[in-house]
Amino acid sequence: MEGLILFFIHIICYWAMVFLYDVDVPKTDFNNAVTSSLKNQILYTLPSTIYFFNNYPIQYNNFLLSIGYLPVLIITSDCYFYITHRPLHTKWLYQLHKHHHTGKVCVAKSLDANGLEHLFGNLGSFIIGIILLWYANHIINIYIVGSWVAIATINTCISHSNFQCQLDSGSHYLHHKYRQCNYGFGLYLMDRITGTFK
Ligand SMILES: [Zn+2]
Numbered sequence: 001m002e003g004l005i006l007f008f009i010h011i012i013c014y015w016a017m018v019f020l021y022d023v024d025v026p027k028t029d030f031n032n033a034v035t036s037s038l039k040n041q042i043l044y045t046l047p048s049t050i051y052f053f054n055n056y057p058i059q060y061n062n063f064l065l066s067i068g069y070l071p072v073l074i075i076t077s078d079c080y081f082y083i084t085h086r087p088l089h090t091k092w093l094y095q096l097h098k099h100h101h102t103g104k105v106c107v108a109k110s111l112d113a114n115g116l117e118h119l120f121g122n123l124g125s126f127i128i129g130i131i132l133l134w135y136a137n138h139i140i141n142i143y144i145v146g147s148w149v150a151i152a153t154i155n156t157c158i159s160h161s162n163f164q165c166q167l168d169s170g171s172h173y174l175h176h177k178y179r180q181c182n183y184g185f186g187l188y189l190m191d192r193i194t195g196t197f198k
C-alpha cells in the first residue's frame, strides 16, 4: 500500500511539472518524451516501487532522525547516477542512452530512457541510499521517504525544464548540449572530483 502511495506522489510531481513548464515544446518531441516516460513509469517504476516497499520495513517513528538521512540520500544518488550514467556515453553503450539525448530538452524527457537505463540508472539512484542505510540498520521514516520521492522527482524535472523554471541551474542542460560533462545530478560531486563539471 505504501509503495502505491509513493508511486502516486512521484506521478503527481512529475506530471504537475510537465504541465507547469513544458509550454513551448515541439509536438513531436513532447509526444516522444511523454510516451517513453509513461512506458517507464507503468512498466518499471510501478512494479518495482510496490515490490520494494512490500519488503522494506515501513517505519512511522524516527521522523526527526530521518531528516538527517536526507543528505545521505542526496549524495549517494548523485554518485550512483554518475557511475551508471557516464559509461552510457562511451561508444559501446551510447546506443542505449541516445533516446534520452534526442529531441528538445523538456520536463517530459526527465524519465525518457531505455528500460534498462531507467531501472538501473534512474530508479537505482533513487533507491541506493535507502538500501545502503537499510543495510546499516537505519530505517527511514516513511514520510521522509515520501519527501525524498518528491524532492528527487521535482529536482530531475527542474533540471530538464530548459530554463523555464527559475531554479534550473543549467548544469543538466549543458550535459544535453555537450554530452561530455555533468554526468551526475543535484550536487554533481563526482563531476567536481573528476573534472567533468561545467
Ligand atoms: Zn537529461
Ligand SMILES: [Zn+2]
Residues within 6 Å of the ligand: 085, 089, 097, 100, 101, 175
Ligand atoms: Zn547523458
